Amino acid sequence: MYRRYSGSGAAAVGTDKTILNLFNSAASPASRAFLYELIVGCAATPGDQATKFVLGRTTAVGTEGSGYTPVALDPANPAAAWDFGVGHSAEPTYTASSFMLTISLNQRATFRWIAAPGSEIIAPATQNNGLGFKSSSATGTASHDVTMLYQE
């Protein structure tokens, strides 16, 4: 039975700026990750700026500023095998032309994507592979918050 976890991060948007990266650093991961919900919003001063976000496959973790330990949605569950990277100084490596979801969003709006059961976006059980969420272009630089919910 899958266990569910959540993680969040925030970063200023711009050109190819990763906000949150879900990855597994184990040499031989025992499980895949199934992303089933994604929430994006901005808590900065409201403004009419537009950002294009993409969710893409990552094959290298880059250099994260800090990690975010996934929080189990069921407190009885053990620690997650997968991890989140936030605040990257060096971007994760994205697979070219492999974007799982593309979102264009006004800064004033809050966006939420939910997968139907069985239709989650899946990250493979391969070391340092995962799913990265980044801004690919933006008219502003406001910090946006992202929450990912996944199961492993």
Add this chain to the structure above:
Amino acid sequence: MEGAISSSKPKGAIVVDGHQVADTVQCVHCGGHWVPVKGSGKTRGWCFNCHGPICGPGCCECVPFEKKLDLYEKGKIRRL
């Protein structure tokens, strides 16, 4: 969402400011999601083997996603 087509079997939902604005469909070969928009000009397709939509010409070759994942995890293909 302007132009978005609702799907009979949506694979995902998009909610903006508390209102569901669109459904998403999922590519049976790569697992990616998109909002079907009538008249978008994007080339999509259908796999008669997997019996499901595909996201574009890059996923034309029929390799079911679960199979692709297995091959990738075993190191037999280099990218998903």
